[in-house]
Amino acid sequence: MDTLKYLQLAQGYPAADKKSYSNSIRINIVTNFTDQILQRFLIGLCLEQGIYPEIFAVPYRQYDFFLSNTHSELYTNKADITFVFFDVSQLNHSPFTTKEDDHFLKIESYLKVYCSSTNNPVIINSFPLPYHGPFGNLFFKSPFFEKISYYNECYYKLAKDLSNACVIDTGRLLAYYGERFARDVRSMYAFDIPFTNDFSLAIATEWFTFIGQIRGKIKKCLVLDLDNTLWGGVVGEVGAHGVALGPNYPGVAFQNFQRAILACYERGILLAINSKNNQADVDELFEKNGHMILKKHHFAAIRINWGNKVENIISLAKELNLGFDSLVFIDDDPLNREMVQRQLPGVLVPNFSLSPELYAHTLFSLPIFNQFSLTSEDLEKGKMYNEEKMRKDMMSITTSPEDYIATLQLSVDIHCNDKTWIPRISQLTLKTNQFNVTTRRYGEKEIEEFMKGGYVYGADVNDKFGSYGITILAIVLPDGEGRARIDTFLMSCRVLGRGIEDVFIDAIIKELKQKNISRVVAEFIPTAKNEPAKNFFQKNGFFIQENSDKTEKIVYTLLLEGKGEAKHPLLSIIKVIK
DSSP: OOHHHHHHHHHTGGGOOGGGSSEEEEEEEEESSOOHHHHHHHHHHHHHTTEEEEEEEOOTTOHHHHHHOTTSHHHHTOOSEEEEEOOOBTTBOOGGGSSOSHHHHHHHHHHHHHHHHOSSOEEEEOOOOOOOSTTGGGGGGOHHHHHHHHHHHHHHHHHHHOTTEEEEOHHHHHHHHOHHHHBOHHHHHHHSOOBOHHHHHHHHHHHHHHHHHHTTOOOOEEEEOOBTTTBBSOHHHHOTTTSBOSSSTTHHHHHHHHHHHHHHHHHTOEEEEEEESOHHHHHHHHHHOTTOOSOGGGOSEEEEESSOHHHHHHHHHHHHTOOGGGEEEEOSOHHHHHHHHHHOTTSBOOOOOSOGGGHHHHHHHSTTOOOSOOOHHHHTHHHHHHHHHHHHHHHTTOSSHHHHHHHHTOEEEEEESOGGGHHHHHHHHHHOOSEESSOOOOOHHHHHHHHHHSEEEEEEEEETTEEEEEEEEEEEEEOSSSEEEEEEEEEOGGGTTSSHHHHHHHHHHHHHHHTTOOEEEEEEOOOSSOGGGTTHHHHTTOEEEEEOTTTOOEEEEEEOTTOOOOOOTTTTTSEEEO
16 A cells, blocks of 8 residues: 555645535544544545545544533534544553443443434444453453453444444454554554554545545446456467366466455446457357356446457446446556556556456455445346346337337336435435436435435336336425425436436425425536436426526426426326335
8 A cells, every 4th residue: 555645645735725626525533542644644545536625633632522522623513424443452551441341331422422413424443352462362251352342342233223323343454454564562652653554544545435435436336357357368369268267276266256256246346347359259258168157147238349448448337327436447457457547547446467366355455345334226236237238128129218118117116204215315315426416415314314304205116127226316305384495306327218207206296286385496516427417407397596607506496386287208108106
């Protein structure tokens, strides 16, 4: 990890102009050690990704006061995200290492109050478990080990009870780096900095994955080379059965890498192929080599040609309706990697000039898998994209868009304020960039709050090929005086071009009219990616009320009094269930 690179980025932070960044984020940090180095790494990571961080860090060893005082800057800062990390070590005395649990229980109670005071995420690092000490191999019998295990159990219970709390397992990072390389004992004693620079950057990188989610920077797809990446050798030279793939080394390393990729697919990461090869050679290998773990149906999109790999990635992103910053490109060739990294800087391009036995290990170490929650839609995503291929095949034989939609036999099952949908609804606000009129990001607790005084509409969309899942959302906030504001309206790219949005807004307007709402206000706030949603409200009968030159925000109004029934051509084709 390039620690110097991020420290240099952070060095320029005081002179950085917030206005020159497309995104900013307010961050609170609570630790019990000297955390300036950790802060600098987090600043560097944010700046690298075009996010301007505004950080409030609790002063050294004053976490107790700031957590307990609801009028402190920790509370009044209104951070978008908070990170909490209390380190413990048998080598260093602290209030957490005493025999009594009073200090931890007090801090835990303060954390509960703090989490309840904000709707935004609170990310808590678990206590590192002490595997080394006077009990040797019977470490689990150590009173200190039992104490720290109990503390971590309390953390996980807190996260289970409070939807905006999330626990990071610090032990997972320590297992990857090894405690000897993660801890800096001399620095701990001299400056109360317990970790090496490498491990501090690893923690900051882990933290940034959650910042990335809040700001819509989520990796969704692995774009994979083939020769010397999924198998050893060049299939065009050695043939389908001559490549290194199978039970013996090095074939088993490639096979296990495929198993690792399959595990990513089953967890909801999309797969795509970008290979310079002959299509027939690759087809033969997929069909006839019995050692292949991955099958063609696992890939949502495929580019096998002799063209430029950058152009292929542009084409893949367009087909999958994904931004470049949603992609991870894996290729053993450093020239291909350098070209993609230079021309498509949003794509994550890890170093895969490695021995094949390191491929799977390197893949799993990438900071791309963290999420606030895992939904059923995530687990079914690969299957959904295969169903989408069948839909596209059918599109080619239909005579008109209306004919195509009618043939799909679409149904839209609309729910309002369904609490079981909260994790998925929050995830939609965090992930959706293209058809999203305001691009506001919300955690689960914020969605829960909206349901108390407003209407959170979602829809489960299905057709004859299968389910798209919960893919469209509207958050409508009434003011109690016959008016309502559409705070959020978004739709997954999976259902673009099917008229779902028009049917959905029509059903919502009809229901709002029944609730004696006479006026609906909505906004469109332009971003670099949400052009597909720009004319949505105007198309559905809203008129422009205000257009601010400074923000380019467009404010729309729809008067429901005396409004007749909408005449959307698809209303008679798409089945609406409420």
